[in-house]
Amino acid sequence: MPIVKTSLLQDGDTPVAATLNQPYDDVATASATIDNTNTRDNWITRFHFAGNNACNDLYTFKYQGTADFATNSTSYTTINVAGLSEAVLNYAPSTNEILRVESSGIVSACTPTISWDVALPLADRGKPNYYAFQLLLTYNDGGPSATVSLGEWGYSFTTASSVRYVSASAGVMKNTGAPISWQTFQFSTTLRYDGVSGVRTYEKISLQAKVYDAANTLRVSRNNIVAVRAKH
């Protein structure tokens, strides 16, 4: 709505009906197109958003039981304890919308056959005890569904040391070989949609896991995915 003008009436002028009515007529016409030239800063409150028009939408998956999902796969597998760990989205984002995803869970009693990352005298071997998680977004642009990794994050199997077994020659604590289990995993990231509004449909987000060495078995118990769609 544009700024509404008024006539300058001064003493001695004789107002006529058209002059007096014009501003009111203009308001009546232009008030159908009120915009930010007509409103005060910070006028809006949460109560002004229509009921189906939240600024953010929330999508979740959670498994809160105590059963395990075990894998020794060296390629990513969707965690499946009592059903696949997937948060169903099924919405079409607008340009520059944000998808914010957080995931966490518990790594339960693992079987780390290879818990070391250095084997003397070969020195640093780095990888053998690694395992990793991935958040995978499935989307559809009109044809077959496709996927994109939102991110990967890693951990390592490790075993407990013990002050009871200090090596006399080395002064370095010996290791009991007992796996350190029941630890949490957690990560989060965000994704901006750069395409045209309404073209792409986000279908689901999957939580996946893999191990570097198939001799190790990763077990995951409680886990969850929280996705926030930031719209406005």
Added chain:
Amino acid sequence: MAKSFIERPLNQFDQVKTDNVRVNLDKHISTFNGELDANNMPVESVSPAKLDLGRVKQADLSGTITKWSSSFPTQAYFHTEANNKTFSTNIYTPIFSVDLDVATWSQGFNKLSLLNSTWQDFPLNFDAREGMLVGCATVDWEHGTQVVSDDAEQALRSRGNDWWTEWGVFVNNVLVCRTGNIYPRRHTTQLPFAVACGSQNVTIDVRVLINNWDYEDSPSPPVATPFRLFSSTIWCRNHYR
């Protein structure tokens, strides 16, 4: 505009002065010329079509350090990341590794850019609007070895409890979130934070505190003490007041 009263009441048989007519008219019209507020607008009247789409707030940065932003009517998001995707590696290969026995680092909180200059561009920097900064840093890292397989003694060995790492998030150089000591293993650490802010420039960074000791005497050969980074991400939501 809460409620508007007539400025100069006109009563029957009063003489109408043009000035009175103008003042009353001006007051009425001025409401529509920039003073409409929450009291004039129906609740639940703002539909999606009446809100702007997200806009890119500041120029994106692409490459090994990738940054982007998006601004909405009620909030803005800012994101920076360096990970195996931006470095085109796999999840088992560090995107940087430094030997703490020879690298330059301090006993206080170290900026990642001190350990690797590529991280100079990593901190988030943006002009915030008054409200809250709610965000999270996620770091996938490994400090040294945790379990050593010693073929000579046919035994596994471990680091002691005086070998640890701590991470912190700094907003404008103020520590707003810290992890406490984390003992040796590869670990993905999440650091959520929430702080109030004014309309001001904001820099958000993640830094690392390292406690390390030397394997000078044993075992032989010495075990490497690398500090490895696999990914670092910070996202921040600026929720307007």
